[in-house]
Amino acid sequence: MTTSDVGKIEPQEVARSGQDEAYRQAASEYGTALDRLAYAYEADPDRRRDLSQEIHLALWRSFEKFNGQCSIRTWIYRVAHNVATSHVIRQSRWKRNTAAYLTLEEAEAQASRENVEISADRHQTLTRLLALIQGLDLIDRQVILAYLEDLDAESIGEITGLSTANVWTRVHRIKNLLVHQFHKGVRDAR
Amino acid sequence: MPGDCLPEDLQILWKEMSMSPSTFSPPQLRAELERLNEGKRRKSIVFLAAMGTLIVSFASFFFLFPNTLARTGSVLSVFGLVYWLAQTRMSRARPISEMGDSNCIQFYRAELVRRRDLSRGFPLWSRILLAMPPWIVFNLGFAQLYPNLAPIMWFDCGTIVAVIAFIVPMGLRQARMYQRRIDLLDAFQSRS
Numbered sequence: 001m002t003t004s005d006v007g008k009i010e011p012q013e014v015a016r017s018g019q020d021e022a023y024r025q026a027a028s029e030y031g032t033a034l035d036r037l038a039y040a041y042e043a044d045p046d047r048r049r050d051l052s053q054e055i056h057l058a059l060w061r062s063f064e065k066f067n068g069q070c071s072i073r074t075w076i077y078r079v080a081h082n083v084a085t086s087h088v089i090r091q092s093r094w095k096r097n098t099a100a101y102l103t104l105e106e107a108e109a110q111a112s113r114e115n116v117e118i119s120a121d122r123h124q125t126l127t128r129l130l131a132l133i134q135g136l137d138l139i140d141r142q143v144i145l146a147y148l149e150d151l152d153a154e155s156i157g158e159i160t161g162l163s164t165a166n167v168w169t170r171v172h173r174i175k176n177l178l179v180h181q182f183h184k185g186v187r188d189a190r
Numbered sequence: 191m192p193g194d195c196l197p198e199d200l201q202i203l204w205k206e207m208s209m210s211p212s213t214f215s216p217p218q219l220r221a222e223l224e225r226l227n228e229g230k231r232r233k234s235i236v237f238l239a240a241m242g243t244l245i246v247s248f249a250s251f252f253f254l255f256p257n258t259l260a261r262t263g264s265v266l267s268v269f270g271l272v273y274w275l276a277q278t279r280m281s282r283a284r285p286i287s288e289m290g291d292s293n294c295i296q297f298y299r300a301e302l303v304r305r306r307d308l309s310r311g312f313p314l315w316s317r318i319l320l321a322m323p324p325w326i327v328f329n330l331g332f333a334q335l336y337p338n339l340a341p342i343m344w345f346d347c348g349t350i351v352a353v354i355a356f357i358v359p360m361g362l363r364q365a366r367m368y369q370r371r372i373d374l375l376d377a378f379q380s381r382s
Binding site: 019020023024027031032034035036038039049052053056057058060061062065066069070075076078079081082083085086089092125126129130137138139142147148149150158159160161162175178 | 200222289290295297305367374375378
């Protein structure tokens with residue numbers, strides 16, 4: 001994992017430049033990552049647009065209260081994941097099936113019953129990756145999304161509230177699960 | 191086997207997800223916030239107007255219908271509706287500005303607990319017991335005063351009972367669903 005993009009916006013900068021400028025910088029630096037995050041939480045394009053707007057709105061509003069209590073990157077990801085969590089809980093009131101996310105243990109148990117075969121091309125792989133992430137329980141989803149965005153274990157722990165060791169264990173297990181699912185997907189497609 | 195190197199490749203693969211980032215300017219967001227607040231205000235006014243009409247109606251029924259049951263029902267209904275109104279306004283979601291202060295597990299758990307508590311226990315039963323039975327008591331009093339209108343009052347009572355019979359299991363089912371997720375989260379945290 002790289003730490004190259006840690007804290008490019010400094011808390012002092014936020015205080016100095018104000019809410020609007022802090023948001024502009026955050027959006028230009030993390031905008032694409034926030035859109036990928038929205039993709040991982042919402043499969044429906046219309047609702048995803050709404051979620052993306054909700055995240056940006058919450059982020060802009062949150063800068064009013066940001067005073068350097070954590071790194072700016074942690075703040076941005078916490079706000080984004082928490083808005084997305086609210087969105088998922090709200091949606092699950094109306095869609096019964098979304099309440100049935102797979103816990104990592106259930107997903108692993110399911111995967112262990114499958115045989116391993118070959119990998120797919122990158123596009124299919126990405127589609128499967130997204131589908132698998134969208135099926136994970138929220139905390140596992142947050143861990144793997146942060147990992148995919150190059151965050152180190154300590155930062156993932158700050159965002160999610162997990163210990164660093166636990167982050168590593170979960171990342172490792174989710175990655176193994178992803179590999180297993182890709183192979184299963186290819187075999188099923190044949 | 192290509193799959194063997196897949197995990198190392200995942201982060202690059204993930205970032206290949208091509209999309210033009212959503213862009214919003216602060217004035218756009220300010221306008222959107224204003225639109226949302228306006229919608230909330232409108233909903234709030236409609237809700238308050240509906241509750242206010244009911245409260246004023248039941249208060250006036252106290253003077254209009256001089257019957258012990260009807261008066262008891264109208265007084266209890268006013269208390270029940272005021273309580274319902276207060277509870278609805280107190281159980282709002284966390285403000286956006288606090289979202290960055292809580293880590294994801296804290297936020298997720300707090301949100302599940304808030305929603306679970308709204309769907310069961312004291313909040314559920316107090317809303318039902320304080321708002322619905324007084325209405326039935328009032329109807330019984332009204333039926334005593336105007337026996338020719340009694341069938342309408344019985345129908346009204348039946349509707350209230352049917353609503354209760356629908357709301358309670360729904361609320362409890364929702365609460366069980368939230369509780370299952372809280373238990374999973376707690377088990378997950380205790381293992382870590």
